[in-house]
Amino acid sequence: QSALTQPASVSGSPGQSITISCTGTGSDVGGYNYVSWYQQHPGKAPKLMIYHVSSRPSGVSNRFSASKSGNTASLTISGLQAEDEADYYCCSYTSSRTWVFGGGTKLTVL
Amino acid sequence: QITLKESGPTLVKPTQTLTLTCTFSGFSLSTSGVGVGWIRQPPGKALEWLALIYWNDDKRYNPSLKSRLTITKDTSKNQVVLTMTNMDPVDTATYYCAHVPGGFDYWGQGTLVTVSS
Numbered sequence: 220q221s222a223l224t225q226p227a228s229v230s231g232s233p234g235q236s237i238t239i240s241c242t243g244t245g246s247d248v249g250g251y252n253y254v255s256w257y258q259q260h261p262g263k264a265p266k267l268m269i270y271h272v273s274s275r276p277s278g279v280s281n282r283f284s285a286s287k288s289g290n291t292a293s294l295t296i297s298g299l300q301a302e303d304e305a306d307y308y309c310c311s312y313t314s315s316r317t318w319v320f321g322g323g324t325k326l327t328v329l
Numbered sequence: 330q331i332t333l334k335e336s337g338p339t340l341v342k343p344t345q346t347l348t349l350t351c352t353f354s355g356f357s358l359s360t361s362g363v364g365v366g367w368i369r370q371p372p373g374k375a376l377e378w379l380a381l382i383y384w385n386d387d388k389r390y391n392p393s394l395k396s397r398l399t400i401t402k403d404t405s406k407n408q409v410v411l412t413m414t415n416m417d418p419v420d421t422a423t424y425y426c427a428h429v430p431g432g433f434d435y436w437g438q439g440t441l442v443t444v445s446s
């Protein structure tokens with residue numbers, strides 16, 4: 220299975236909004252509503268930010284939102300803060316009954 | 330409170346078999362819908378899903394690594410064990426275990442495994 224496609228990097232200024240895309244196929248992102256997003260700070264374990272395409276776990280800021288259209292899922296962070304600077308990964312269930320991650324996106328807050 | 334912790338060797342030699350144990354608390358692997366997965370991350374690289382085992386002993390493996398992986402559970406000990414055979418230097422990574430469902434919602438701290446002679 221091939222990794223989902225994410226931009227290598229995105230950046231934004233404090234207060235702005237950014238969107239990270241995650242492109243797969245009809246056999247993963249497009250075929251199931253089991254897309255999740257993870258935030259990872261250097262040296263730390265990943266943290267679940269979004270599950271089931273657009274649901275936020277308890278405790279995750281509502282500045283984080285997500286959606287899906289066709290084979291592409293998107294994570295939007297509004298009101299960027301310095302603490303949002305991290306790597307972000309998407310993940311999807313697949314038709315092979317397995318899971319696949321994206322290549323990761325480094326978010327820089329300018 | 331759900332917690333998970335990985336344990337195992339920090340250094341293995343090429344061709345050896347790696348055995349990692351995930352010891353968890355705060356949930357039971359006999360509860361319907363619950364699973365534990367393994368994910369790894371080579372230094373400076375992306376996350377890679379390896380395997381997952383569900384409460385009903387349903388096991389899933391990364392197709393690229395399936396021939397080398399075995400995942401098992403011991404419900405009474407609250408443990409999940411991952412074995413990976415024929416280790417190679419490219420398998421050097423931090424290995425994480427994580428709780429399912431609804432995405433990987435709780436993660437262990439990870440354990441760095443280095444493959445070197």
